[in-house]
Amino acid sequence: MVMVSASHVGVSLGARPVLTDVTLDVLPGEVLVIVGPNGAGKSTLLRAFSGELPVASGSVCLGGSPLDQMSEHDLARKRALMPQHASLSFPFKVKDVVSMGREPFRSDGMPELDAVAIQWALAATDTDGFLHRPYTRLSGGEQQRVQLARVLAQTWRPADKPEDRFLFLDEPTSSLDLSHQHATLHLAGELAKQGVGVVAVVHDLNLAAIYADRVAVISGGCLAALGPPSDVLMPDVIQTVFGLTVRRIHDGDTGRHLILPTGHHASMSKAIGIAAQ
Amino acid sequence: MALVDRSHAGLGNVRDLDTGILLLPFLLALAGAGVVAGLTMGSADLSVPVLLTETWLALTGAPPQDLVAHTVLFDIRAPRVVLGVFVGGTLAVSGAVLQALFRNPLAEPSIIGVSAGAGAAAVTTIAFGGIVTSFSAAVIYVMPVTAFLGGLVATLLVMAVARVGGQTPVLTMLLAGIAVTAIGSALMGLVMFLSNDEQLRAINFWLLGSLGSATWAAIVPALILMVLVLACLPMLTRNLNLILLGEREAASLGLPVERFKNMAVVLVAAGVGAAVAVSGMIGFVGIVVPHLLRLVIGPDHRVLLPASLLGGAALLLWADVVARLLIPPAELPIGILTALLGAPFFLWLLRRAGRDGSSW
Numbered sequence: 154m155v156m157v158s159a160s161h162v163g164v165s166l167g168a169r170p171v172l173t174d175v176t177l178d179v180l181p182g183e184v185l186v187i188v189g190p191n192g193a194g195k196s197t198l199l200r201a202f203s204g205e206l207p208v209a210s211g212s213v214c215l216g217g218s219p220l221d222q223m224s225e226h227d228l229a230r231k232r233a234l235m236p237q238h239a240s241l242s243f244p245f246k247v248k249d250v251v252s253m254g255r256e257p258f259r260s261d262g263m264p265e266l267d268a269v270a271i272q273w274a275l276a277a278t279d280t281d282g283f284l285h286r287p288y289t290r291l292s293g294g295e296q297q298r299v300q301l302a303r304v305l306a307q308t309w310r311p312a313d314k315p316e317d318r319f320l321f322l323d324e325p326t327s328s329l330d331l332s333h334q335h336a337t338l339h340l341a342g343e344l345a346k347q348g349v350g351v352v353a354v355v356h357d358l359n360l361a362a363i364y365a366d367r368v369a370v371i372s373g374g375c376l377a378a379l380g381p382p383s384d385v386l387m388p389d390v391i392q393t394v395f396g397l398t399v400r401r402i403h404d405g406d407t408g409r410h411l412i413l414p415t416g417h418h419a420s421m422s423k424a425i426g427i428a429a430q
Numbered sequence: 431m432a433l434v435d436r437s438h439a440g441l442g443n444v445r446d447l448d449t450g451i452l453l454l455p456f457l458l459a460l461a462g463a464g465v466v467a468g469l470t471m472g473s474a475d476l477s478v479p480v481l482l483t484e485t486w487l488a489l490t491g492a493p494p495q496d497l498v499a500h501t502v503l504f505d506i507r508a509p510r511v512v513l514g515v516f517v518g519g520t521l522a523v524s525g526a527v528l529q530a531l532f533r534n535p536l537a538e539p540s541i542i543g544v545s546a547g548a549g550a551a552a553v554t555t556i557a558f559g560g561i562v563t564s565f566s567a568a569v570i571y572v573m574p575v576t577a578f579l580g581g582l583v584a585t586l587l588v589m590a591v592a593r594v595g596g597q598t599p600v601l602t603m604l605l606a607g608i609a610v611t612a613i614g615s616a617l618m619g620l621v622m623f624l625s626n627d628e629q630l631r632a633i634n635f636w637l638l639g640s641l642g643s644a645t646w647a648a649i650v651p652a653l654i655l656m657v658l659v660l661a662c663l664p665m666l667t668r669n670l671n672l673i674l675l676g677e678r679e680a681a682s683l684g685l686p687v688e689r690f691k692n693m694a695v696v697l698v699a700a701g702v703g704a705a706v707a708v709s710g711m712i713g714f715v716g717i718v719v720p721h722l723l724r725l726v727i728g729p730d731h732r733v734l735l736p737a738s739l740l741g742g743a744a745l746l747l748w749a750d751v752v753a754r755l756l757i758p759p760a761e762l763p764i765g766i767l768t769a770l771l772g773a774p775f776f777l778w779l780l781r782r783a784g785r786d787g788s789s790w
């Protein structure tokens with residue numbers, strides 16, 4: 154099985170170390186959700202995993218080969234990356250943006266497969282209703298779904314040729330409405346069933362609890378906890394990492410556990426207290 | 431969010447180019463009419479039948495019917511028209527490519543300092559090239575190369591200075607462009623200060639920007655360079671689209687971003703350097719043409735680059751005709767005309783960008 158494995162990875166942005174000694178494998182067929190406080194290094198981990206950022210120490214390998222020794226083109230055929238912020242400010246049509254997801258496969262000369270991938274990605278993200286509209290005229294949430302469609306088109310494979318491949322999503326749900334948030338993570342699960350290793354940074358712990366096969370908690374540039382959501386998303390872990398008191402509630406109908414905040418962020422509520430005096 | 435394909439209807443349309451491609455024949459006609467106008471109009475008016483007759487005679491190798499008309503057409507106006515096509519096309523295409531590389535629709539050779547860098551190198555060559563190469567005829571061959579190097583240094587400088595975290599904000603880009611242009615102008619001033627009267631006249635005429643000095647011998651070296659640059663364009667179009675998507679996105683889609691950008695910058699500097707060497711400082715073609723076309727056909731470079739090529743050629747051909755007819759028998763330098771038309775357009779763009787609150 155081809156997997157992405159990070160071993161003892163350290164990353165520095167400028168002189169500041171952002172990640173220290175993270176060891177983590179991503180397997181095809183699983184949804185791995187990364188959670189953690191702002192500035193903990195979640196996006197940096199995702200960027201190191203996808204080969205975008207060079208690692209200062211340790212290594213990230215895909216199928217045994219270090220990412221920095223693979224060509225951009227080979228890498229693009231094995232993994233797709235959706236950054237947290239899209240920087241497109243030119244009025245490409247939606248279908249043109251999504252079509253660009255097939256760029257790594259253009260050398261195959263199979264335009265009919267590309268067309269199927271694009272059509273599927275548009276339908277799967279509910280963006281096929283505005284495929285001729287300029288990207289710049291869409292709302293933030295619609296733009297995010299178009300970017301998702303682009304990386305889905307890159308991830309698509311014909312059903313008779315499943316390959317191990319990876320999809321990295323950096324806060325794919327940050328601008329989405331409730332139903333599209335759930336649809337996106339449900340889709341991640343469906344892709345995992347087809348052999349895709351999905352890694353997603355998500356802030357909503359309840360989304361993580363429902364859809365993740367495994368949850369990785371990043372705190373202060375280190376891996377604080379790793380495992381199935383029912384083991385990891387516990388009140389004591391959340392208290393330690395986020396400084397927030399929560400209750401874990403069991404929902405008898407679905408059998409799921411929900412995270413319900415009962416307190417406030419420790420240091421911020423202290424600051425509010427000072428201001429009130 | 432169905433995982434299964436909803437329908438296969440219209441699949442063929444997904445990657446088709448849009449109706450914007452219909453604009454290409456129109457631009458071709460506009461440029462073609464500009465060629466005819468450029469050949470027939472001027473201080474000696476020639477009719478279209480005369481043009482056709484003489485062209486036919488020349489093509490069949492027969493002696494010309496009207497020797498004066500033949501000379502005016504093929505020795506004076508034809509090189510000028512050919513130069514107009516290639517300089518206009520190269521400047522407009524270079525503008526479009528720079529706008530993609532900077533991911534900013536306000537980039538343009540004359541605004542971000544490429545032209546000034548090429549100009550400073552060209553002026554230096556005019557003044558001192560004759561001395562170094564010992565016979566001044568060589569200057570026409572050396573100038574496109576030195577102008578290319580000057581433009582390359584200027585572009586790399588602006589790119590290095592104006593980039594902030596993978597983006598090039600309009601403010602830093604324009605400020606870096608101002609600074610690089612100031613350096614180029616200062617160098618030009620220094621060379622002119624050191625020049626004698628004869629060199630000064632040559633420099634001054636060149637600086638104003640003109641297609642008027644075109645003779646076949648003088649334009650061939652620069653033409654070769656521009657044709658080479660334009661021939662490389664089809665290789666760039668898809669990758670320029672990816673760059674517009676974002677540099678991180680382009681990299682994750684398999685584009686070696688830095689290598690590609692370096693290659694594109696060298697091509698732009700070569701094209702602009704060649705254009706500047708033979709026609710002087712003709713500004714704003716690179717911003718007016720791609721911008722107007724982008725409004726109509728969108729940002730897809732597969733259509734935008736050929737359209738810019740034709741549109742730039744058409745604009746410069748017609749501007750040259752106007753420059754010839756405006757105050758006969760004198761000719762207005764074409765650079766003055768494009769700046770008078772282009773600079774207000776640029777101001778309007780800046781104003782519009784501010785009003786939209788967009789992040790240019």
